[in-house]
Amino acid sequence: MRWDHLGDTPAAPADTALFGTDAVTTRTFDTPEFRGITFHEVRARSILNRVPGASRMPFEWTVNPYRGCSHACVYCFARKTHSYLDLDTGLGFDSQIVVKVNAPELLTRQLASPRWQGAHIAMGTNVDCYQRAEGRYRLMPGILTALRDRANPFSILTKGTLLLRDLDLLVEAARVTEVGVSVSVGFTDQELWRTIEPGTPSPQRRLDVVRALGDHGIGCGVLMAPVVPFLGDGPEQLRETVRAIAASGATSVTPLVLHLRPGAREWFMEWLGRHHPGLVRRYERMYGDGAYAPTWYQRRITRQVHEFAAEFGIGPAGRGASRRISGPRDAPEAAPAPVPEQLTLL
Numbered sequence: 358m359r360w361d362h363l364g365d366t367p368a369a370p371a372d373t374a375l376f377g378t379d380a381v382t383t384r385t386f387d388t389p390e391f392r393g394i395t396f397h398e399v400r401a402r403s404i405l406n407r408v409p410g411a412s413r414m415p416f417e418w419t420v421n422p423y424r425g426c427s428h429a430c431v432y433c434f435a436r437k438t439h440s441y442l443d444l445d446t447g448l449g450f451d452s453q454i455v456v457k458v459n460a461p462e463l464l465t466r467q468l469a470s471p472r473w474q475g476a477h478i479a480m481g482t483n484v485d486c487y488q489r490a491e492g493r494y495r496l497m498p499g500i501l502t503a504l505r506d507r508a509n510p511f512s513i514l515t516k517g518t519l520l521l522r523d524l525d526l527l528v529e530a531a532r533v534t535e536v537g538v539s540v541s542v543g544f545t546d547q548e549l550w551r552t553i554e555p556g557t558p559s560p561q562r563r564l565d566v567v568r569a570l571g572d573h574g575i576g577c578g579v580l581m582a583p584v585v586p587f588l589g590d591g592p593e594q595l596r597e598t599v600r601a602i603a604a605s606g607a608t609s610v611t612p613l614v615l616h617l618r619p620g621a622r623e624w625f626m627e628w629l630g631r632h633h634p635g636l637v638r639r640y641e642r643m644y645g646d647g648a649y650a651p652t653w654y655q656r657r658i659t660r661q662v663h664e665f666a667a668e669f670g671i672g673p674a675g676r677g678a679s680r681r682i683s684g685p686r687d688a689p690e691a692a693p694a695p696v697p698e699q700l701t702l703l
């Protein structure tokens with residue numbers, strides 16, 4: 358295992374936090390929730406990551422307190438990043454979780470630096486910051502506190518219902534800065550969910566998060582991702598998913614078709630062969646040219662989702678996904694903070 362490279366990508370020098378092997382503490386917990394999972398606790402040297410090629414992204418900075426994700430989505434594109442640590446990108450990604458235990462104190466310090474200009478910070482852009490480990494390590498309350506205290510704008514993308522634990526902090530932060538929250542729900546099909554996203558809360562429970570956030574004045578967009586070809590893309594499936602998203606009070610819906618980059622692709626195709634062997638050839642044809650489904654297919658899905666969105670009265674993406682709540686320290690409302698739709702994986 359390479360502990361000298363704990364950035365999120367190999368080509369991001371500013372993203373590289375260095376550790377010595379003696380800085381790693383490995384733990385397991387014998388509770389049903391964490392059985393089979395190994396946690397590697399590390400003390401990172403830096404927690405603010407600059408996004409390489411940020412011009413293509415709606416944000417330049419990210420914070421990722423974890424590496425690996427027990428939500429275990431078969432298609433997760435972050436799988437590849439585990440290989441930079443010489444860790445397995447399949448089961449290892451789901452069960453070998455790196456925890457940057459000093460993330461809150463580091464962020465507090467880095468936000469206080471005179472060099473920090475208060476740029477928007479996106480979270481949940483590599484792996485889910487509200488995955489199960491967060492229930493034990495509780496890094497996000499300290500991170501949100503640091504952001505709130507500095508009135509630093511931020512956004513979170515998650516599949517984790519654990520986010521509601523920190524609702525009070527989110528509301529407090531939204532009183533002083535731009536806060537964007539997006540939840541990822543690509544489909545509502547129960548069978549598909551159980552097999553392809555086996556470690557995640559159910560789509561319905563995620564939509565309950567959207568509803569709860571809305572009830573507390575925090576508008577929440579839904580990233581409808583991934584739309585899974587031949588398994589979750591039937592017109593009735595799309596319609597039902599958009600209907601459920603609209604019923605949750607989501608401020609927007611953004612469809613994103615499954616993409617299969619190296620690292621995720623091998624794991625996904627293995628899964629497909631086991632669960633849907635009859636689809637393997639069709640997938641090979643559809644993704645034969647690379648990581649993305651053909652443009653005509655992506656356009657068709659986007660058009661259909663937009664039509665259903667119009668039918669159920671839910672707005673397009675980019676509106677209202679971030680929210681600033683009026684409060685004593687409030688200044689005139691600023692433009693909505695960017696939400697990490699383009700990058701997202703969740």
Ligand code: SF4
Nearest residue numbers: 426428430433484485
């Ligand atoms: S897609 Fe998101 S929630 Fe699923 S395993 Fe990857 S990081 Fe975790």
